[in-house]
Structure formats: C-alpha cells, structure tokens
Amino acid sequence: xxxxxxxxxxxxxxxxxxxxxxxxxxxxxxxxxxxxxxxxxxxxxxxxxxxxxxxxxxxxxxxxxxxxxxxxxxxxxxxxxxxxxxxxxxxxxxxxxxxxxxxxxxxxxxxxxx
Amino acid sequence: xxxxxxxxxxxxxxxxxxxxxxxxxxxxxxxxxxxxxxxxxxxxxxxxxxxxxxxxxxxxxxxxxxxxxxxxxxxxxxxxxxxxxxxxxxxxxxxxxxxxxxxxxxxxx
Numbered sequence: 001x002x003x004x005x006x007x008x009x010x011x012x013x014x015x016x017x018x019x020x021x022x023x024x025x026x027x028x029x030x031x032x033x034x035x036x037x038x039x040x041x042x043x044x045x046x047x048x049x050x051x052x053x054x055x056x057x058x059x060x061x062x063x064x065x066x067x068x069x070x071x072x073x074x075x076x077x078x079x080x081x082x083x084x085x086x087x088x089x090x091x092x093x094x095x096x097x098x099x100x101x102x103x104x105x106x107x108x109x110x111x112x113x114x
Numbered sequence: 115x116x117x118x119x120x121x122x123x124x125x126x127x128x129x130x131x132x133x134x135x136x137x138x139x140x141x142x143x144x145x146x147x148x149x150x151x152x153x154x155x156x157x158x159x160x161x162x163x164x165x166x167x168x169x170x171x172x173x174x175x176x177x178x179x180x181x182x183x184x185x186x187x188x189x190x191x192x193x194x195x196x197x198x199x200x201x202x203x204x205x206x207x208x209x210x211x212x213x214x215x216x217x218x219x220x221x222x223x
Contacts, residue, residue, distance in 0.1 A: 033209075043213040044213070048210065105156055105157035106156060107156030
C-alpha cells in the first residue's frame with residue numbers, strides 16, 4: 001500500500017541542463033499536484049493535473065517549466081535550462097478525487113543547481 | 115498581506131507542555147489542512163477539516179469558519195513533536211492549496 005513516490009530524492013544539475021522529477025501517485029489516485037518550496041520560504045502551488053490533462057497551471061513559471069501526467073506512468077515535472085533560482089524542494093501530492101479529499105504528499109525531490 | 119497567516123513563527127516548549135499554533139485566513143475556503151514537515155523530510159497530512167473539531171491522539175484541530183481561524187493543539191508535547199507545522203487552505207474557487215509560512219516547533223526534553 002505504497003504512498004506517493006517521488007524520485008529522485010536528490011537531484012544535482014548544472015546550469016543549463018534539464019531536470020526531470022517523477023511522481024507516482026497513490027494507487028487509485030488520479031489527481032496530482034506539484035508544489036515548490038524555495039529555501040527559507042513556504043510551499044507554493046505550481047500545477048494540478050488529472051490523467052492526460054492539465055487542470056490548473058496558474059502557479060507554473062511561464063518559461064522552462066512543464067508538467068504532464070500520461071495515461072500510463074508517473075507524472076513528470078520538467079525544468080529545462082535550469083538556473084540557480086530553481087534550487088528548491090519539489091513536492092508532489094495526490095488525491096482520489098477533486099472534491100474535499102485529503103492530499104497525500106510524497107517525500108519531495110531536493111533539486112540543487114551548481 | 116498573505117492569504118494565510120500563522121502564529122507564532124517559532125515556538126519553543128518544554129516536554130509535557132500544551133502547545134497551540136494559530137492560523138488565520140482571508141479567503142473563502144472549502145477545507146483547511148494541517149501538515150507536519152520534519153527537517154529534510156517529507157510532508158505528512160495531519161488533519162483536513164471544514165468545520166468543528168478533530169482529534170487524533172495528542173493532536174487536536176479546530177476551525178471557526180465565521181472568524182476564519184483555525185488552531186492546532188498538541189497536548190503533553192514530546193521532543194519528537196519538533197517539526198514545522200503548516201496550515202494550508204483550499205479556496206472555494208479552485209483546487210489549489212495556499213500555504214502559511216509554517217511554525218517551527220522545538221520541544222526540549
């Protein structure tokens with residue numbers, strides 16, 4: 001009965017490289033949320049996805065960031081041409097339905113940009 | 115002004131003390147969450163509530179919808195309760211969670 005699985009736990013990239021963060025929701029959950037926690041700051045919403053659909057991406061930076069949740073496989077948060085300011089902890093959460101259900105969080109991916 | 119305000123920002127207590135963390139919000143919500151985050155660790159959902167009061171072990175969460183205020187109480191605190199406690203609200207208008215800045219709790223033995 002695994003929870004939300006995120007990998008990798010830690011990811012180091014050089015400026016200009018691409019970062020791909022993966023999130024496998026809990027079994028039976030079809031809603032995925034990505035959040036970012038910058039150093040010394042609170043959590044901020046990035047994007048909300050259902051299978052094959054982006055429902056709300058109002059928290060995503062307009063450039064270099066994209067997210068997907070394909071029919072098969074994990075949700076992917078992709079950051080192209082990373083910069084130092086992308087260094088943060090990225091958390092994924094999942095829920096079974098949109099309506100008032102608790103969101104279950106993963107352990108996060110700590111992204112460090114050299 | 116943040117939509118979700120927590121107080122205090124930092125709290126130090128002695129083992130066994132009763133602890134209260136407060137959360138005020140300025141938007142209409144469908145639910146409020148209390149989360150726990152240990153250093154370098156993941157996030158655990160403690161409570162989700164939309165009215166009244168919930169209890170789990172030594173933890174109690176209350177919400178007053180009219181006053182737009184919630185409290186998290188910890189009875190008989192223990193050093194293992196040391197963590198950051200985060201209040202988050204789901205607005206009635208959407209799906210996103212909006213988070214407070216968190217309260218760093220340290221419980222000394």
